Amino acid sequence: MIILIFLVLFLTAAFLSARWTWWRRQMPGLAVLCYHKIGTPPSGSKLKELWVTPAKFRSQVKYLLDNGYKTLLFSELDAACKGTISLPEKAVVITFDDGYENNYTQAWPILRELGAKGNIFVVFNTIGKVNIWHDPSSEPWINMATAEMLLEIKKSGVMELGSHTMNHPRLETLEPENAAWEMRESKRQLEALFGGEICAFAYPYGNGASSPALRDQALAAGYSLDFSFTQGKTLWPWNRKHGPLDRLFIRGDENIFDLELHLSRGASRLF
Numbered sequence: 001m002i003i004l005i006f007l008v009l010f011l012t013a014a015f016l017s018a019r020w021t022w023w024r025r026q027m028p029g030l031a032v033l034c035y036h037k038i039g040t041p042p043s044g045s046k047l048k049e050l051w052v053t054p055a056k057f058r059s060q061v062k063y064l065l066d067n068g069y070k071t072l073l074f075s076e077l078d079a080a081c082k083g084t085i086s087l088p089e090k091a092v093v094i095t096f097d098d099g100y101e102n103n104y105t106q107a108w109p110i111l112r113e114l115g116a117k118g119n120i121f122v123v124f125n126t127i128g129k130v131n132i133w134h135d136p137s138s139e140p141w142i143n144m145a146t147a148e149m150l151l152e153i154k155k156s157g158v159m160e161l162g163s164h165t166m167n168h169p170r171l172e173t174l175e176p177e178n179a180a181w182e183m184r185e186s187k188r189q190l191e192a193l194f195g196g197e198i199c200a201f202a203y204p205y206g207n208g209a210s211s212p213a214l215r216d217q218a219l220a221a222g223y224s225l226d227f228s229f230t231q232g233k234t235l236w237p238w239n240r241k242h243g244p245l246d247r248l249f250i251r252g253d254e255n256i257f258d259l260e261l262h263l264s265r266g267a268s269r270l271f
């Protein structure tokens with residue numbers, strides 16, 4: 001009987017330690033949080049982890065502010081990379097991929113109210129449309145933010161925009177000149193539509209983020225910051241030659257302890 005109790009306790013501890021990897025070493029470096037959609041997953045969604053409820057998002061941003069983190073805009077991170085400002089000791093960059101309407105209706109008001117900043121990687125050709133790169137049988141199409149919404153967000157000074165290509169392709173599957181066009185043209189169009197400089201780029205699906213040729217193309221297109229979808233933090237000061245800026249993917253089923261582990265250890269789970 002005692003052996004059975006010990007076995008159950010051991011298995012429970014092993015499960016909890018795999019789900020919340022508290023035993024990892026502290027990881028120094030810059031933390032960049034990666035979100036997608038703020039809201040409740042629609043029925044039929046098979047990518048529920050991409051959805052974080054507004055209540056959870058609010059508590060996560062509040063956790064950051066209550067614990068002394070300073071949230072940065074892309075332009076501030078860029079200035080810190082260039083050495084024109086110094087990076088705050090507890091810096092964190094909040095990013096959203098794709099440019100969903102719920103970033104405007106849900107995330108922006110929460111950031112504004114709490115006094116935090118965020119950034120959105122926009123897919124230029126889907127502005128005001130839907131997420132057509134998803135198969136709707138696994139992830140329903142939902143509204144993307146319109147140009148008016150994105151302009152309002154940008155003008156508020158609460159969020160800045162970056163590029164996530166023209167069409168959300170897997171860049172490594174394209175001919176090099178087409179991949180280069182996706183990066184170059186989206187920067188040009190975003191700057192023409194919203195003004196200012198677009199300095200940040202995120203590779204859709206993280207595809208191409210470890211390809212030296214594609215990273216060179218991103219640099220040639222004029223992006224000084226490029227972001228992967230690889231889980232982790234980035235050693236500071238960032239040396240672009242060593243790879244793109246890594247990110248901490250915040251899943252919808254995670255809690256505040258996960259966020260704490262992401263920030264301190266660069267990951268919160270084994271599965």
Ligand SMILES: [Zn+2]
Binds near residue numbers: 204
């Ligand atoms: Zn994306």
